[in-house]
Amino acid sequence: MKFNRLFLAIFGFTLILDQLVKGWARAALNNGDFFANTEVIGNLSPLPWPGVFELKLIYNRGVAFGLLDGKGYLMAPVGILIAGFCLWYSGKMPARPRLPHVALSLVASGAVGNLIDRVWKQKVTDMFWFRAIDFPVFNIADACISVGVVLLFIAGFLPGALPAETPTEPEPQTDPQPETAPEAPEVQPSPETQREES
Template sequence: MNRVILRFLGSFAIVFAIDQLIKWVFLHGFRYYGSFIDLVLVYNKGVAFSMFASLGANLKYIQLGLIALLLGYLLGQKELLRSHTTAFGLILGGGCSNILDRFIHSGVVDYIFWHKWFEFAVFNFADVMINLGVAIILIQSLILRKKR
């Protein structure tokens, strides 16, 4: 179990640190305008596509509670954590980084704006890692199901 915890903490810390470093760069003035993607600073006061922005400051406490519940559940379900260690590290590292933004800034620091062929919501590295973690869990679950 110690290896599982170390691998979880490692992936969590790497995602958290990289995301906060990238956000620091944008908070200190970096901008890029391209033909496919703009890299611009945006504060998202909601969650995906700015949903639930009307919850205001309460949103960060709700999200913090959900993260705590997930972490508590994973600690109780050791086999689930063992099966998807890195994926949960990605999800919780990205989630905690975004929640930190809500406490320090006026919202989540987003900066990637895809606008070629269609305009997509502005997002960040943490969002990508959260989605990657979910995709890994789904793929691993499908592979495990086929093996059974």
């Protein structure tokens, strides 16, 4: 199986970015604390959009977006299966179109990113919060999975985005030859018949 370079590049970049941001959040944010607009971490303001999009560090022991709290261990084998399937399916597909490879790589990197947290710390680090709509706190891995699933859905409706199956040509059918009756042997006239005719 030949691996797609675009898949591997996006997978590696988003996975490293996810782990770096999680490490930064664990080091810079206090668990459960909200940052006021006047507070600054280093030279960066932690609130890009106060009251709408904020940073809040929580540890999720469930699945994505805080669901099924305490049941995160159930997602470990699921994450392995999802990432393995995405890698396998991308390797089977042609290099173009690219959209399915992008979508599969995002889903795979998100699954592996959260899997690392569950194996390493038995919990997933989340830090992004849309406060305006009280959306569940999430991380880059969660976002990658969501965006990847949406792109796969779009790819299913765009012509040419997913490789079409090559139709197999039916074998030519030959008409059966009609059965011919065997020719009757030619009857030679007997000598008596020849004398009568003469």
